[in-house]
Amino acid sequence: MDLVTIVDEQNNTYTFKRYQGYAFNKEAIGNVRDQLEKIAHREIRKDDVLVCVFPKAGTHWLYNTVRMLKSGSLKYHGTPTWMEFEDFNAIENMPSPRVFGSHMRFRFLPEQMKLGQGKVVTITRNPKDLVVSMYHMMSAMGDLGYKGTFEGFLRIFLSEECFMGNGTWFSWMKDLQEWKSPNCLVLSYQDFKQNTFENVKKLATFLEVDHEESFLRSVSENIQFNKIKESHNLSTPPNDRWKHITEDGRLPIYRKGQDGEWKTMFTVAQSEQFDKIYNEKVKELGLKINL
Template sequence: MELVKIVDEYGNKIHYKRYQGRSFHPDFLGNVRDHLAEISAYEGQRDDILLCTFPKSGSHWVFNMVQMIRANNFEYNGTPAVMEFQPISDFEKLPSPRMYLTHLGYPFIPMAAKRGDIKIIHVLRNPKDTALSYYEFFNSMRNVAYEGTLGGFLKYFLSDEFVAVGSSLFPYMKEWEDAKRNNNKLQILNLRYEDLKQNLFENILKITKFLNLDRPDDFLRGVEQNVSFERLKEKHDSNLGETERWKNNADGGRLPIYRKGKIGDWKNKFTVAQNEMFDAVYKEKMEEMGLTLDEFIFE
Protein backbone atom coordinates (compact mmCIF):
# COMPACT_ATOMS: atom_id res chain seq x y z
CA MET A 1 0.00 0.00 0.00
CA GLU A 2 1.19 3.51 -0.82
CA LEU A 3 0.10 6.75 0.86
CA VAL A 4 -0.38 9.39 -1.83
CA LYS A 5 -0.42 13.13 -1.17
CA ILE A 6 -0.63 15.49 -4.13
CA VAL A 7 -0.82 19.24 -4.50
CA ASP A 8 -1.75 20.10 -8.09
CA GLU A 9 -0.70 23.17 -10.06
CA TYR A 10 -3.65 25.16 -8.66
CA GLY A 11 -2.99 24.27 -5.03
CA ASN A 12 -5.73 21.64 -4.72
CA LYS A 13 -4.78 18.95 -2.19
CA ILE A 14 -5.47 15.27 -2.84
CA HIS A 15 -4.89 12.50 -0.32
CA TYR A 16 -5.56 8.76 -0.67
CA LYS A 17 -4.24 5.22 -0.29
CA ARG A 18 -3.14 3.31 -3.40
CA TYR A 19 -3.26 -0.48 -3.42
CA GLN A 20 -2.77 -2.71 -6.46
CA GLY A 21 -3.22 0.25 -8.79
CA ARG A 22 -6.51 1.36 -7.22
CA SER A 23 -7.35 4.40 -5.12
CA PHE A 24 -8.90 4.07 -1.68
CA HIS A 25 -10.18 6.72 0.72
CA PRO A 26 -7.54 7.68 3.32
CA ASP A 27 -9.91 6.56 6.10
CA PHE A 28 -10.00 3.02 4.70
CA LEU A 29 -8.90 0.80 7.58
CA GLY A 30 -5.31 -0.33 7.92
CA ASN A 31 -3.12 -1.32 5.02
CA VAL A 32 -6.15 -1.92 2.73
CA ARG A 33 -5.10 -5.48 1.84
CA ASP A 34 -5.94 -7.06 5.19
CA HIS A 35 -9.24 -5.27 5.61
CA LEU A 36 -10.30 -6.11 2.05
CA ALA A 37 -9.63 -9.77 2.85
CA GLU A 38 -11.80 -9.55 5.97
CA ILE A 39 -14.63 -7.91 4.03
CA SER A 40 -14.45 -10.53 1.28
CA ALA A 41 -14.59 -13.38 3.82
CA TYR A 42 -17.43 -11.91 5.88
CA GLU A 43 -20.37 -14.34 5.96
CA GLY A 44 -22.89 -12.15 7.75
CA GLN A 45 -26.38 -13.48 8.48
CA ARG A 46 -28.92 -14.78 6.00
CA ASP A 47 -31.30 -11.86 6.59
CA ASP A 48 -28.62 -9.17 6.27
CA ILE A 49 -28.99 -6.47 3.62
CA LEU A 50 -25.89 -5.02 1.97
CA LEU A 51 -26.47 -1.49 0.67
CA CYS A 52 -24.09 -0.73 -2.21
CA THR A 53 -23.72 2.81 -3.53
CA PHE A 54 -21.17 5.08 -5.09
CA PRO A 55 -20.58 7.85 -2.51
CA LYS A 56 -23.22 10.59 -2.32
CA SER A 57 -25.95 8.62 -4.04
CA GLY A 58 -28.64 8.55 -1.35
CA SER A 59 -27.09 5.98 0.97
CA HIS A 60 -28.50 7.32 4.26
CA TRP A 61 -31.89 8.00 2.72
CA VAL A 62 -32.33 4.45 1.41
CA PHE A 63 -30.86 2.97 4.61
CA ASN A 64 -33.49 4.69 6.73
CA MET A 65 -36.43 3.77 4.51
CA VAL A 66 -35.37 0.09 4.37
CA GLN A 67 -34.87 -0.13 8.13
CA MET A 68 -38.25 1.48 8.82
CA ILE A 69 -39.93 -1.03 6.53
CA ARG A 70 -38.14 -3.97 8.14
CA ALA A 71 -38.66 -2.86 11.73
CA ASN A 72 -42.30 -1.93 11.07
CA ASN A 73 -41.91 1.46 12.73
CA PHE A 74 -40.94 5.04 11.89
CA GLU A 75 -37.85 5.34 14.08
CA TYR A 76 -34.86 7.23 12.65
CA ASN A 77 -31.93 4.83 12.21
CA GLY A 78 -29.12 7.36 11.87
CA THR A 79 -25.94 6.59 9.95
CA PRO A 80 -25.25 3.08 8.62
CA ALA A 81 -22.13 1.16 9.53
CA VAL A 82 -19.73 1.25 6.56
CA MET A 83 -17.69 -1.86 5.81
CA GLU A 84 -14.53 -0.15 4.57
CA PHE A 85 -14.27 2.26 7.50
CA GLN A 86 -15.10 0.07 10.49
CA PRO A 87 -13.72 -3.17 12.00
CA ILE A 88 -15.61 -6.29 11.02
CA SER A 89 -16.28 -6.90 14.73
CA ASP A 90 -18.58 -3.84 14.67
CA PHE A 91 -20.96 -5.60 12.29
CA GLU A 92 -21.39 -8.57 14.58
CA LYS A 93 -22.72 -6.18 17.23
CA LEU A 94 -25.44 -4.68 15.03
CA PRO A 95 -28.99 -5.53 16.12
CA SER A 96 -31.13 -7.59 13.76
CA PRO A 97 -32.46 -7.06 11.21
CA ARG A 98 -29.08 -5.82 10.04
CA MET A 99 -28.23 -3.56 7.15
CA TYR A 100 -24.82 -2.14 6.41
CA LEU A 101 -23.27 -0.04 3.69
CA THR A 102 -20.34 -0.22 1.32
CA HIS A 103 -19.13 2.12 -1.42
CA LEU A 104 -16.73 -0.56 -2.64
CA GLY A 105 -16.75 -1.70 -6.23
CA TYR A 106 -18.18 -5.13 -6.99
CA PRO A 107 -14.85 -7.04 -6.88
CA PHE A 108 -14.43 -6.19 -3.18
CA ILE A 109 -17.85 -6.95 -1.67
CA PRO A 110 -18.34 -10.04 0.54
CA MET A 111 -18.28 -13.37 -1.26
CA ALA A 112 -21.49 -14.24 0.59
CA ALA A 113 -23.24 -11.45 -1.32
CA LYS A 114 -21.78 -12.66 -4.62
CA ARG A 115 -23.14 -16.15 -3.86
CA GLY A 116 -26.58 -14.70 -3.21
CA ASP A 117 -26.51 -15.46 0.52
CA ILE A 118 -26.85 -11.75 1.39
CA LYS A 119 -29.34 -9.56 -0.45
CA ILE A 120 -28.00 -6.42 -2.13
CA ILE A 121 -29.70 -3.08 -2.72
CA HIS A 122 -27.71 -1.07 -5.26
CA VAL A 123 -28.32 2.65 -5.82
CA LEU A 124 -26.97 4.89 -8.60
CA ARG A 125 -27.33 8.65 -9.00
CA ASN A 126 -26.63 10.90 -11.97
CA PRO A 127 -22.89 11.68 -12.00
CA LYS A 128 -23.18 15.49 -12.10
CA ASP A 129 -25.22 15.74 -8.90
CA THR A 130 -23.05 13.02 -7.37
CA ALA A 131 -19.89 15.01 -8.09
CA LEU A 132 -21.29 18.27 -6.72
CA SER A 133 -22.66 16.60 -3.59
CA TYR A 134 -19.32 14.88 -2.96
CA TYR A 135 -17.43 18.15 -3.36
CA GLU A 136 -19.74 19.96 -0.93
CA PHE A 137 -19.44 17.02 1.46
CA PHE A 138 -15.64 17.27 1.53
CA ASN A 139 -15.87 21.06 1.74
CA SER A 140 -17.92 20.79 4.95
CA MET A 141 -15.56 18.55 6.91
CA ARG A 142 -12.09 18.35 8.40
CA ASN A 143 -9.30 15.91 7.49
CA VAL A 144 -10.72 14.99 4.12
CA ALA A 145 -9.39 13.42 0.93
CA TYR A 146 -9.70 16.59 -1.17
CA GLU A 147 -9.25 20.27 -0.42
CA GLY A 148 -9.60 22.79 -3.22
CA THR A 149 -11.84 24.27 -5.89
CA LEU A 150 -14.87 22.77 -7.60
CA GLY A 151 -13.13 22.96 -10.97
CA GLY A 152 -10.19 20.96 -9.66
CA PHE A 153 -12.53 18.48 -8.01
CA LEU A 154 -14.49 17.84 -11.21
CA LYS A 155 -11.32 17.02 -13.13
CA TYR A 156 -10.25 14.73 -10.31
CA PHE A 157 -13.71 13.11 -10.07
CA LEU A 158 -13.59 12.16 -13.76
CA SER A 159 -10.05 10.79 -13.57
CA ASP A 160 -8.96 7.18 -13.00
CA GLU A 161 -7.27 8.23 -9.75
CA PHE A 162 -10.41 9.51 -8.06
CA VAL A 163 -10.54 8.60 -4.39
CA ALA A 164 -13.70 6.60 -4.02
CA VAL A 165 -13.15 3.15 -2.57
CA GLY A 166 -11.38 0.87 -4.98
CA SER A 167 -12.35 2.51 -8.24
CA SER A 168 -13.38 5.77 -9.80
CA LEU A 169 -16.88 6.23 -11.20
CA PHE A 170 -16.58 4.56 -14.59
CA PRO A 171 -14.89 1.29 -13.54
CA TYR A 172 -17.35 1.21 -10.63
CA MET A 173 -20.33 1.31 -12.98
CA LYS A 174 -18.84 -1.16 -15.47
CA GLU A 175 -17.88 -3.74 -12.83
CA TRP A 176 -21.35 -3.63 -11.32
CA GLU A 177 -23.08 -3.83 -14.70
CA ASP A 178 -20.91 -6.81 -15.72
CA ALA A 179 -21.73 -8.54 -12.43
CA LYS A 180 -25.48 -8.02 -12.84
CA ARG A 181 -25.29 -9.42 -16.34
CA ASN A 182 -23.02 -12.40 -15.61
CA ASN A 183 -23.73 -13.49 -12.02
CA ASN A 184 -27.22 -14.99 -11.89
CA LYS A 185 -26.77 -15.84 -8.20
CA LEU A 186 -27.01 -12.20 -7.12
CA GLN A 187 -30.09 -11.28 -5.12
CA ILE A 188 -30.11 -7.62 -6.04
CA LEU A 189 -32.53 -4.72 -6.24
CA ASN A 190 -31.40 -1.85 -8.47
CA LEU A 191 -32.62 1.63 -7.63
CA ARG A 192 -32.01 5.05 -9.18
CA TYR A 193 -31.82 8.13 -6.96
CA GLU A 194 -33.84 10.22 -9.41
CA ASP A 195 -36.59 7.61 -9.65
CA LEU A 196 -36.78 7.54 -5.85
CA LYS A 197 -37.25 11.31 -5.87
CA GLN A 198 -39.95 11.19 -8.52
CA ASN A 199 -41.74 7.96 -7.55
CA LEU A 200 -40.91 7.38 -3.89
CA PHE A 201 -43.99 5.37 -2.90
CA GLU A 202 -43.66 3.04 -5.90
CA ASN A 203 -40.07 2.35 -4.89
CA ILE A 204 -41.04 1.77 -1.26
CA LEU A 205 -43.46 -0.89 -2.55
CA LYS A 206 -40.65 -2.34 -4.67
CA ILE A 207 -38.31 -2.51 -1.67
CA THR A 208 -41.00 -4.15 0.47
CA LYS A 209 -41.59 -6.83 -2.17
CA PHE A 210 -37.84 -7.45 -2.54
CA LEU A 211 -37.63 -8.02 1.23
CA ASN A 212 -40.55 -10.49 1.06
CA LEU A 213 -42.47 -8.46 3.62
CA ASP A 214 -46.17 -7.75 3.94
CA ARG A 215 -46.88 -4.19 5.06
CA PRO A 216 -50.20 -2.32 4.76
CA ASP A 217 -50.30 0.67 2.44
CA ASP A 218 -51.10 3.09 5.25
CA PHE A 219 -47.91 2.07 7.06
CA LEU A 220 -45.86 2.44 3.87
CA ARG A 221 -47.39 5.89 3.33
CA GLY A 222 -46.11 6.68 6.81
CA VAL A 223 -42.63 5.55 5.78
CA GLU A 224 -42.88 7.84 2.76
CA GLN A 225 -43.63 10.80 5.04
CA ASN A 226 -40.93 9.94 7.58
CA VAL A 227 -38.14 9.66 5.02
CA SER A 228 -38.81 13.08 3.52
CA PHE A 229 -35.65 15.18 3.21
CA GLU A 230 -36.91 17.66 5.80
CA ARG A 231 -37.84 14.98 8.36
CA LEU A 232 -34.55 13.10 8.05
CA LYS A 233 -32.49 16.30 8.19
CA GLU A 234 -34.31 17.38 11.35
CA LYS A 235 -33.55 14.04 13.00
CA HIS A 236 -29.96 14.01 11.77
CA ASP A 237 -29.34 17.53 13.10
CA SER A 238 -30.34 16.38 16.60
CA ASN A 239 -28.21 14.26 18.90
CA LEU A 240 -29.49 11.22 16.97
CA GLY A 241 -27.11 12.16 14.16
CA GLU A 242 -23.98 12.13 16.31
CA THR A 243 -21.42 9.33 15.90
CA GLU A 244 -18.16 8.51 17.61
CA ARG A 245 -16.67 7.17 14.37
CA TRP A 246 -16.51 10.54 12.58
CA LYS A 247 -15.68 12.90 15.45
CA ASN A 248 -12.35 13.86 13.83
CA ASN A 249 -14.13 14.93 10.65
CA ALA A 250 -17.17 16.82 11.92
CA ASP A 251 -18.49 18.32 15.16
CA GLY A 252 -20.12 15.59 17.20
CA GLY A 253 -19.21 13.14 14.47
CA ARG A 254 -22.30 14.33 12.59
CA LEU A 255 -21.54 13.92 8.90
CA PRO A 256 -22.96 16.66 6.61
CA ILE A 257 -25.25 14.19 4.88
CA TYR A 258 -28.37 16.22 4.18
CA ARG A 259 -27.62 19.26 2.01
CA LYS A 260 -30.36 19.80 -0.60
CA GLY A 261 -31.43 16.40 -1.88
CA LYS A 262 -32.50 17.75 -5.27
CA ILE A 263 -32.11 16.66 -8.87
CA GLY A 264 -30.19 19.07 -11.08
CA ASP A 265 -28.47 21.22 -8.45
CA TRP A 266 -25.29 20.92 -10.54
CA LYS A 267 -26.80 23.58 -12.86
CA ASN A 268 -26.48 26.12 -10.04
CA LYS A 269 -22.76 25.47 -9.56
CA PHE A 270 -21.11 24.25 -12.77
CA THR A 271 -19.81 26.89 -15.16
CA VAL A 272 -20.50 26.43 -18.87
CA ALA A 273 -16.89 25.37 -19.39
CA GLN A 274 -17.03 22.88 -16.50
CA ASN A 275 -20.23 21.35 -17.82
CA GLU A 276 -18.82 21.02 -21.34
CA MET A 277 -15.67 19.41 -19.98
CA PHE A 278 -17.74 17.01 -17.87
CA ASP A 279 -19.95 16.05 -20.84
CA ALA A 280 -16.97 15.41 -23.10
CA VAL A 281 -15.13 13.19 -20.62
CA TYR A 282 -18.31 11.39 -19.57
CA LYS A 283 -19.21 10.57 -23.19
CA GLU A 284 -15.67 9.38 -23.96
CA LYS A 285 -15.46 7.18 -20.85
CA MET A 286 -18.89 5.62 -21.33
CA GLU A 287 -18.08 4.74 -24.95
CA GLU A 288 -14.62 3.49 -24.02
CA MET A 289 -16.05 1.06 -21.46
CA GLY A 290 -18.98 0.03 -23.61
CA LEU A 291 -21.50 1.04 -20.97
CA THR A 292 -25.09 0.94 -22.10
CA LEU A 293 -26.78 2.11 -18.90
CA ASP A 294 -30.15 3.79 -19.29
CA GLU A 295 -29.69 7.52 -19.56
CA PHE A 296 -29.48 9.25 -16.20
CA ILE A 297 -31.93 12.00 -15.29
CA PHE A 298 -29.81 15.15 -14.93
CA GLU A 299 -32.47 17.75 -14.13
Protein backbone atom coordinates in the same frame (compact mmCIF):
# COMPACT_ATOMS: atom_id res chain seq x y z
CA MET B 1 -0.56 0.10 0.83
CA ASP B 2 0.73 3.58 -0.01
CA LEU B 3 -0.57 6.87 1.38
CA VAL B 4 -0.49 9.18 -1.62
CA THR B 5 -0.65 12.98 -1.64
CA ILE B 6 -1.07 14.85 -4.92
CA VAL B 7 -0.64 18.63 -5.15
CA ASP B 8 -1.57 20.07 -8.54
CA GLU B 9 -0.43 23.29 -10.22
CA GLN B 10 -3.27 25.26 -8.53
CA ASN B 11 -2.17 23.93 -5.10
CA ASN B 12 -5.21 21.70 -4.73
CA THR B 13 -4.26 18.86 -2.37
CA TYR B 14 -5.60 15.33 -2.61
CA THR B 15 -4.67 12.50 -0.21
CA PHE B 16 -5.76 8.87 -0.42
CA LYS B 17 -4.65 5.28 0.18
CA ARG B 18 -3.57 3.27 -2.85
CA TYR B 19 -3.71 -0.51 -2.78
CA GLN B 20 -3.01 -2.70 -5.80
CA GLY B 21 -3.69 0.21 -8.11
CA TYR B 22 -7.04 1.14 -6.54
CA ALA B 23 -7.72 4.36 -4.64
CA PHE B 24 -9.31 4.21 -1.19
CA ASN B 25 -10.48 6.89 1.21
CA LYS B 26 -7.71 7.65 3.67
CA GLU B 27 -10.24 6.91 6.43
CA ALA B 28 -10.43 3.27 5.31
CA ILE B 29 -9.39 0.94 8.15
CA GLY B 30 -5.73 0.01 8.48
CA ASN B 31 -3.61 -0.94 5.50
CA VAL B 32 -6.70 -1.72 3.35
CA ARG B 33 -5.40 -5.19 2.45
CA ASP B 34 -6.31 -6.79 5.79
CA GLN B 35 -9.78 -5.21 5.84
CA LEU B 36 -10.49 -6.30 2.26
CA GLU B 37 -9.43 -9.83 3.17
CA LYS B 38 -11.82 -9.86 6.12
CA ILE B 39 -14.64 -8.42 4.01
CA ALA B 40 -14.10 -10.98 1.25
CA HIS B 41 -14.46 -13.86 3.69
CA ARG B 42 -17.17 -12.33 5.86
CA GLU B 43 -19.91 -14.77 6.89
CA ILE B 44 -23.12 -13.49 5.31
CA ARG B 45 -26.48 -14.37 6.83
CA LYS B 46 -29.54 -15.07 4.70
CA ASP B 47 -31.35 -11.97 5.99
CA ASP B 48 -28.36 -9.58 5.69
CA VAL B 49 -28.86 -6.44 3.61
CA LEU B 50 -25.94 -4.41 2.27
CA VAL B 51 -26.61 -0.86 1.11
CA CYS B 52 -23.79 -0.36 -1.39
CA VAL B 53 -23.93 3.07 -3.03
CA PHE B 54 -21.49 5.46 -4.69
CA PRO B 55 -20.99 8.36 -2.24
CA LYS B 56 -23.63 11.12 -2.32
CA ALA B 57 -26.04 9.13 -4.47
CA GLY B 58 -28.56 8.69 -1.64
CA THR B 59 -26.89 6.20 0.70
CA HIS B 60 -28.45 7.39 3.96
CA TRP B 61 -31.81 7.96 2.33
CA LEU B 62 -31.87 4.39 1.05
CA TYR B 63 -30.37 2.95 4.25
CA ASN B 64 -33.07 4.47 6.45
CA THR B 65 -35.79 3.29 4.09
CA VAL B 66 -34.42 -0.26 4.29
CA ARG B 67 -34.15 -0.07 8.09
CA MET B 68 -37.76 1.11 8.44
CA LEU B 69 -38.99 -1.71 6.22
CA LYS B 70 -36.91 -4.38 7.95
CA SER B 71 -37.70 -3.23 11.48
CA GLY B 72 -41.32 -2.16 11.02
CA SER B 73 -40.41 1.09 12.79
CA LEU B 74 -40.73 4.62 11.41
CA LYS B 75 -37.93 6.04 13.55
CA TYR B 76 -34.81 7.50 11.96
CA HIS B 77 -31.99 4.95 12.12
CA GLY B 78 -29.02 7.24 11.54
CA THR B 79 -25.84 6.31 9.69
CA PRO B 80 -24.89 2.81 8.48
CA THR B 81 -22.10 0.78 9.99
CA TRP B 82 -19.52 0.75 7.19
CA MET B 83 -17.60 -2.33 6.09
CA GLU B 84 -14.54 -0.33 5.06
CA PHE B 85 -14.55 2.30 7.84
CA GLU B 86 -15.50 0.38 10.99
CA ASP B 87 -13.84 -2.26 13.12
CA PHE B 88 -14.61 -5.70 11.71
CA ASN B 89 -16.46 -6.80 14.86
CA ALA B 90 -18.92 -3.90 14.59
CA ILE B 91 -20.88 -5.82 11.94
CA GLU B 92 -20.08 -9.31 13.21
CA ASN B 93 -21.74 -8.48 16.53
CA MET B 94 -24.87 -6.88 15.08
CA PRO B 95 -28.11 -8.79 15.75
CA SER B 96 -30.13 -10.06 12.80
CA PRO B 97 -31.56 -8.80 10.59
CA ARG B 98 -28.37 -6.86 9.87
CA VAL B 99 -28.28 -3.83 7.55
CA PHE B 100 -24.86 -2.31 6.87
CA GLY B 101 -23.24 -0.07 4.28
CA SER B 102 -20.39 0.40 1.84
CA HIS B 103 -19.23 2.82 -0.84
CA MET B 104 -16.75 0.35 -2.34
CA ARG B 105 -16.87 -1.09 -5.82
CA PHE B 106 -18.82 -4.31 -6.13
CA ARG B 107 -15.65 -6.31 -6.84
CA PHE B 108 -14.63 -5.86 -3.19
CA LEU B 109 -17.87 -7.13 -1.65
CA PRO B 110 -18.09 -10.38 0.36
CA GLU B 111 -17.64 -13.54 -1.68
CA GLN B 112 -20.83 -15.06 -0.29
CA MET B 113 -22.83 -12.09 -1.56
CA LYS B 114 -21.36 -12.61 -5.02
CA LEU B 115 -22.80 -16.12 -4.82
CA GLY B 116 -26.27 -14.85 -3.91
CA GLN B 117 -26.30 -14.95 -0.11
CA GLY B 118 -28.05 -11.96 1.51
CA LYS B 119 -29.33 -8.96 -0.43
CA VAL B 120 -27.70 -5.87 -1.92
CA VAL B 121 -29.52 -2.61 -2.65
CA THR B 122 -28.13 0.42 -4.45
CA ILE B 123 -29.28 3.68 -5.96
CA THR B 124 -27.84 5.63 -8.89
CA ARG B 125 -27.74 9.38 -9.41
CA ASN B 126 -26.67 11.83 -12.11
CA PRO B 127 -22.86 12.03 -11.70
CA LYS B 128 -22.88 15.81 -12.22
CA ASP B 129 -25.08 16.20 -9.13
CA LEU B 130 -22.92 13.64 -7.32
CA VAL B 131 -19.70 15.56 -7.75
CA VAL B 132 -21.28 18.85 -6.65
CA SER B 133 -22.80 17.29 -3.53
CA MET B 134 -19.54 15.53 -2.71
CA TYR B 135 -17.48 18.70 -3.10
CA HIS B 136 -19.77 20.61 -0.72
CA MET B 137 -19.64 17.81 1.85
CA MET B 138 -15.85 17.61 1.77
CA SER B 139 -15.58 21.40 1.99
CA ALA B 140 -17.77 21.35 5.11
CA MET B 141 -15.58 18.79 6.88
CA GLY B 142 -12.04 18.56 8.15
CA ASP B 143 -9.29 16.73 6.30
CA LEU B 144 -11.22 14.01 4.51
CA GLY B 145 -8.71 13.94 1.68
CA TYR B 146 -9.23 17.01 -0.49
CA LYS B 147 -8.57 20.72 -0.07
CA GLY B 148 -9.01 23.00 -3.04
CA THR B 149 -11.28 24.32 -5.75
CA PHE B 150 -14.21 22.70 -7.49
CA GLU B 151 -12.23 22.69 -10.73
CA GLY B 152 -9.48 20.63 -9.11
CA PHE B 153 -11.97 18.30 -7.46
CA LEU B 154 -13.72 17.72 -10.78
CA ARG B 155 -10.43 16.58 -12.32
CA ILE B 156 -9.91 14.09 -9.48
CA PHE B 157 -13.50 12.85 -9.78
CA LEU B 158 -12.93 12.01 -13.44
CA SER B 159 -9.67 10.14 -12.77
CA GLU B 160 -9.09 6.57 -11.63
CA GLU B 161 -7.46 8.02 -8.51
CA CYS B 162 -10.88 9.10 -7.27
CA PHE B 163 -11.03 7.44 -3.84
CA MET B 164 -14.79 7.93 -3.48
CA GLY B 165 -15.52 4.79 -5.47
CA ASN B 166 -12.08 3.15 -5.81
CA GLY B 167 -11.81 4.78 -9.22
CA THR B 168 -14.16 6.79 -11.40
CA TRP B 169 -17.92 6.71 -11.15
CA PHE B 170 -17.83 5.01 -14.56
CA SER B 171 -15.70 2.15 -13.24
CA TRP B 172 -17.98 1.81 -10.22
CA MET B 173 -21.01 1.60 -12.52
CA LYS B 174 -19.22 -0.98 -14.68
CA ASP B 175 -18.77 -3.19 -11.62
CA LEU B 176 -22.45 -2.80 -10.77
CA GLN B 177 -23.47 -3.69 -14.32
CA GLU B 178 -21.38 -6.86 -14.16
CA TRP B 179 -22.98 -7.97 -10.88
CA LYS B 180 -24.98 -10.91 -12.21
CA SER B 181 -26.52 -12.15 -8.97
CA PRO B 182 -30.32 -11.74 -8.62
CA ASN B 183 -29.80 -10.62 -5.03
CA CYS B 184 -29.27 -6.97 -6.10
CA LEU B 185 -31.90 -4.24 -6.55
CA VAL B 186 -30.94 -1.06 -8.40
CA LEU B 187 -33.04 2.07 -7.85
CA SER B 188 -32.86 5.51 -9.46
CA TYR B 189 -32.41 8.63 -7.29
CA GLN B 190 -34.61 10.76 -9.52
CA ASP B 191 -37.36 8.13 -9.77
CA PHE B 192 -37.19 7.44 -6.03
CA LYS B 193 -37.72 11.13 -5.40
CA GLN B 194 -40.57 11.52 -7.90
CA ASN B 195 -42.32 8.20 -7.20
CA THR B 196 -41.40 7.48 -3.61
CA PHE B 197 -44.32 5.22 -2.70
CA GLU B 198 -43.89 3.00 -5.78
CA ASN B 199 -40.20 2.59 -5.00
CA VAL B 200 -40.89 1.82 -1.34
CA LYS B 201 -43.30 -0.93 -2.47
CA LYS B 202 -40.68 -2.29 -4.88
CA LEU B 203 -38.07 -2.28 -2.13
CA ALA B 204 -40.42 -4.02 0.32
CA THR B 205 -41.14 -6.75 -2.23
CA PHE B 206 -37.43 -7.26 -2.88
CA LEU B 207 -36.68 -7.42 0.86
CA GLU B 208 -39.53 -9.89 1.32
CA VAL B 209 -41.16 -7.92 4.11
CA ASP B 210 -44.91 -7.92 4.49
CA HIS B 211 -46.46 -4.60 5.52
CA GLU B 212 -49.86 -3.01 5.14
CA GLU B 213 -50.15 -0.30 2.50
CA SER B 214 -50.76 2.26 5.26
CA PHE B 215 -47.33 1.51 6.77
CA LEU B 216 -45.62 1.74 3.37
CA ARG B 217 -47.25 5.13 2.83
CA SER B 218 -46.05 6.25 6.25
CA VAL B 219 -42.51 5.15 5.34
CA SER B 220 -42.80 7.17 2.11
CA GLU B 221 -43.80 10.24 4.09
CA ASN B 222 -41.10 9.82 6.73
CA ILE B 223 -38.26 9.58 4.24
CA GLN B 224 -39.08 12.81 2.42
CA PHE B 225 -35.84 14.79 2.26
CA ASN B 226 -36.72 17.63 4.65
CA LYS B 227 -38.06 15.22 7.28
CA ILE B 228 -35.09 12.90 7.14
CA LYS B 229 -32.64 15.83 7.21
CA GLU B 230 -34.35 17.22 10.31
CA SER B 231 -34.30 13.78 11.95
CA HIS B 232 -30.58 13.46 11.24
CA ASN B 233 -29.82 16.85 12.78
CA LEU B 234 -31.97 16.26 15.86
CA SER B 235 -31.53 12.59 16.68
CA THR B 236 -28.12 11.43 15.41
CA PRO B 237 -25.76 11.20 18.37
CA PRO B 238 -22.12 12.31 18.11
CA ASN B 239 -19.86 9.54 16.86
CA ASP B 240 -16.28 9.29 18.11
CA ARG B 241 -15.32 7.69 14.79
CA TRP B 242 -15.77 11.03 12.98
CA LYS B 243 -14.90 13.61 15.63
CA HIS B 244 -11.51 14.31 14.09
CA ILE B 245 -13.06 15.57 10.83
CA THR B 246 -16.38 17.05 12.01
CA GLU B 247 -17.35 19.67 14.57
CA ASP B 248 -19.55 17.42 16.71
CA GLY B 249 -19.01 13.90 15.41
CA ARG B 250 -22.05 14.10 13.11
CA LEU B 251 -21.40 13.69 9.42
CA PRO B 252 -22.93 16.53 7.31
CA ILE B 253 -24.93 14.07 5.23
CA TYR B 254 -27.93 16.04 4.06
CA ARG B 255 -27.68 19.35 2.22
CA LYS B 256 -30.31 20.05 -0.47
CA GLY B 257 -31.01 16.72 -2.15
CA GLN B 258 -32.00 18.45 -5.38
CA ASP B 259 -31.75 17.22 -8.94
CA GLY B 260 -29.97 19.50 -11.39
CA GLU B 261 -27.95 21.48 -8.83
CA TRP B 262 -24.88 20.88 -10.98
CA LYS B 263 -26.10 23.80 -13.11
CA THR B 264 -25.23 26.17 -10.26
CA MET B 265 -21.61 24.96 -10.11
CA PHE B 266 -20.46 23.82 -13.55
CA THR B 267 -19.20 26.35 -16.04
CA VAL B 268 -20.21 25.80 -19.66
CA ALA B 269 -16.69 24.57 -20.43
CA GLN B 270 -16.72 22.15 -17.47
CA SER B 271 -20.11 20.79 -18.48
CA GLU B 272 -19.04 20.25 -22.08
CA GLN B 273 -15.83 18.52 -21.01
CA PHE B 274 -17.73 16.31 -18.56
CA ASP B 275 -20.25 15.36 -21.25
CA LYS B 276 -17.44 14.52 -23.66
CA ILE B 277 -15.77 12.19 -21.12
CA TYR B 278 -19.15 10.75 -20.12
CA ASN B 279 -20.01 9.79 -23.70
CA GLU B 280 -16.54 8.33 -24.29
CA LYS B 281 -16.61 6.25 -21.09
CA VAL B 282 -20.14 4.96 -21.61
CA LYS B 283 -19.14 3.74 -25.07
CA GLU B 284 -15.72 2.41 -24.01
CA LEU B 285 -17.03 0.47 -21.01
CA GLY B 286 -20.27 -0.65 -22.66
CA LEU B 287 -22.33 0.96 -19.90
CA LYS B 288 -26.09 0.74 -20.16
CA ILE B 289 -27.07 3.88 -18.31
CA ASN B 290 -30.25 5.93 -18.61
CA LEU B 291 -30.02 9.12 -16.59
